[in-house]
Structures are given as C-alpha cells and as structure tokens.
Amino acid sequence: MAATDSIVYHGNCHCGRYRFQVSTAEITSAISCSCSLCVKKGYLWLIPGEGAFTVLRDEGYLVEYQTSTLKDKFCSYCGSGVEGEHLTGPLRGKFLINIRTLREPYVNPFKLESAITVIEAEGDTRSIEPVSQQPDEPAAKSLFICHCGDVRAILLSPIEGEELKEDNCSKCVRIAYIGIYPTKDNVRIHGRDRVFEYLTGGKFTGSTYCKTCGVHVFSNIYGPPISVFDKLPPERKERALAVYHKNMAMQPLNVRAIEGVKIDTFQPLIKREDEGTEGYELDS
Template identity: 50%
Template sequence: MSTSPSTSLQPKQLKGNCHCGRFRFLLPANLDLDNLITCACTLCSKLGCLWLRGVATGAFTVTRKEESLVEYQGLRFCGNCGTAVTGDYHSGALKGEVLVNVRAVWGFNPFEHDLGSITQIPAPADEVRSLPSLLPSSVEGETAPPVAHHGSCHCGKVRVELLVDIGTLEIKEDNCSSCVRNAYIGIYPTKSQVRIHGGDNTFEYLYGRKYNGAAHCRTCGVLVFNNVYGPPVSVFDRLPPERKEKVLATYWKNLAMRPLNVRALDDVDVGALKVQREDEGTEGYALVD
C-alpha cells in the first residue's frame, strides 16, 4: 500500500518524513510554513536546512522509527537516506527551540519561496568544526593537476577536490522529492575532474530505479557526491541501430560524470551562483507502508 500527499494528510495535521520513510512525523496543520529561518553555521549551510519555527513542545509527533536517526552536533538525520529532519541548539539565539527542517514536510516546494529573504541566524560562537589539513598537490614525485575548489562534509571525513573552475560547469537544482529534502544543487564534472578522499566514510542511498546513488557522510550526514550507474547497457539492444548509437553516446557520457553537491564546496558562495532551476515537482513519489 502506498500513500501520497492527497490521501495521507489528516485534517488537523501536516505530514513529514525522510525520503525513504523510515522516519515519519506529524505537525499541527495551522503552522505557518513561511515562518522559516536559516542558520549560518557550516553544518546547516552544507545541509541546506530550512528551519520551521513556532513548533510548540509536544506538537512534533513521531509516528515511525525514531531510532533510524543519527545525531551529530544537535542535528538529526536519517541514517538510510540522509534527510535532515530536526535540530536543536544548546546556545545562541535558537537555544531551546524545537526546530524542524521544513524540507521534509509533504507539499513544501522551495521554488515557491523567496529563500533569499529568510532571516539568517548567525552561527553559534561555539561552533565546532575541525578539518584535517589539505592534501599536498603532488603525489610520489608526480605533479598533480591544480585544484580549483576544495570541498568536504562537515566533519571532514569525506573531502573532494574539483580540478576545474565551477564557472565552466552547469549548475542545476530541481524540486523532486529527493533533491528538496537534500537541498541538492548539482554540478556535473567528469570523474577525471574530481578527486575524492574518504569515500569509504560514506553511505549510499539508492531509490527508484537505482540508476544514481547519493553518497552521504556516515558521521555528519552531508551529501558530498553522487555515483551514476544507469540502466544495464543491454536495455538499448532493442533500439534501431541509428537510434541506439545516439542513445549510447549520451549513456556513456553520463556514466563518466561525477556529480557533486555544490553545498559541499568550502570556497564557493552558493547564494552568488547562477543556478538553473527545473520545476519537476514530486509527481510519482510515494511511501510504501
């Protein structure tokens, strides 16, 4: 049995969940989904959290598997799909508030909001982020290609080096059910243009047809890069030769990509980027009970 926003919303409640549905919750329907804030701390910035305020203590009702969450510095994310769902602060302006990531609420479309006008709370003075030193630019006497941009998860266990300037790449964002929850803004360099360090510290979330896998840090939950698999090449055998040749050219091009989450780049101002938005929506997304 599957549920959808039109059938699962109760008259006096809003429904929310991580993307895989292992963690689900209810909120009062009278909450103002425009009463949002962002936090300038590095963790919230990398996760792209949009915090919903005004949730009274006891009004956030967990309906499924709270134990599926991983906690990191007061933020909780699903250990299976990576969706950040709740957070709290032990100091600063947000201390004591119940904060829910509105991206996990059914029906929330970030494209319908002016995110640039949302109040931003300064990072807590005691923000903790300790990154290891950057890797040397040469390996075993061999000069490595210069690094244009460095990136990482929040805890530093997963790092990336982008060898081309981000200005040479398309930057895209859509509002599908997964990208909304991950606040994903993608760039699509080739594998040869990216170096990944600490990839074994990630968990991969695959869903739907499993043609793509999102790699999140196991410790802090940040989505750093994606793996592209695509369908088995044999599925194209039924195509006429002239059509097959064109389709396979695109197929191999896609398999050569190493998509990166722009939010994971440490030296890029996301707000200053020109992002191509694709209004796909969440049609077809359903949870299986």
C-alpha cells in the same frame, strides 16, 4: 491564526523510516542559519509550538551529529536531515524541524525564498585536517568537504565552466541538492569508505552521505545495463549510447559541500526545475 486554524503537516525522511506530524499555522516563511552545518545541508527550519509535534514512526535509523552550534538528527539509511536543536545564538534550545521534509501538504522551498529569516551563527568552530596533494596532481580549483572532514572531493577544473542544477524532487529537496557534473578525470575523491549510499527508483544513481555527519558530497552513477540499448534501431542506438557514455563519465558533486561556499553568489547561475514531488509515495 487561531489554534483551530492550524494545519496538520505530515513529514518524513525520504525512505519513510522516520515519520512525524506537526500542527502549525500555514507555513509561508522559514528560518535559516549561517552555521557551517546548516549551510552544507541547506536547512530551512520551523519552530513548532509546544505539543504540536508527534512522532508517527521511528525504526531507529535517526542518528545525531553534534557541532559547536547544532545538535543535528539525520536518517542513517536515506540521508535526510530531519530535526535539530541549536546550542548557541537566538535559536538556542529551540527544537527545530527541517521544512524540506514536509510531504503532506507539500511545502515548496522555492516559494519560501523571499520570506526566509537568516540567523547568524555564534561560536561556529571546527578543525579540518588539510588534504595532502600528490606531487604530479594539478592544483585544486574547489574543495567539496563534509562537515567532519571524513569525505572530500577535489575539483581540478574551474567551477565556472560547470552547469549548476537544482530541482525539488522528493529526494533532492530533502538534502537541498545543487549539483554540478564534471567528468571523473577532473575530480579526486577521498573517503569513499566513509559513506553510506542510498539508491532509489531504477538504482542508476546512488547518493552518498558521510557516515558521521550525514553531509552529501558526491553521487555515484551506475546507469542502466548497456543491454537496454540493443533493441533500438541503429540510428537511435548510436545517439542513445553517446548520451549514456557521457553520463557514465560524470562525477556529480554537491555545490553546498564546497568549503566556505556562499550560495547567493551561485544563485543567478543555477538552472532550476520546479516539478515538485509528484509521484512520490511512501510504503505503508
């Protein structure tokens, strides 16, 4: 495609505190990397041409986290991973943009899956201290952990019994979120004081991110005020409250944070909603 046929894509972290544009041929494929951080964040990379990338707004919230394989930049307000530079392998020294952050025109990552080139990581090393288990605590079935190890969730029940969900709404698409929703009594969380939280809309759910590495491990559910059900007819109120209490008992976890996860093994079990980012608007 000639340079004159390039498309100008506008992108941003979810909150819009960092915005950019990139001029490139129509995006019909993507690159993914097998390194542990790229897997936990579900990155889909684009390599822009020289001079094709321009920052439009930078309010100073982008922070860097470096691993043995990747310099990663994410928004410390909303958690969106935006840019990267690999330190090893075929992508070494390349400036990369996370395709998931492109908003206008929107690039649906679900449509790119058949055209993803997987790059195998080289020299991916990290040291994680084990989580101590209480003597009376059941054995962990799955360990959900951020990249640096500061934030962890232990699932005490089999993941095979959980429903896996993925959608491409404006927030979830940016963090490549694949959720499961066990009850709180089946989850133990370590490092609640080491996350920052991002709430949107009605602020009924807060997505949390490790302050150091930016990986999303768990969410907090707050729900609407219970008083919103008071005006409902008795029969509707009873059903609505049953759903409310069920939701409030949940502890959402991000499947991508499972240590050593192979997403391909879960793919057939994931229920998807392909509704896109309709209704998502940024403040000017």
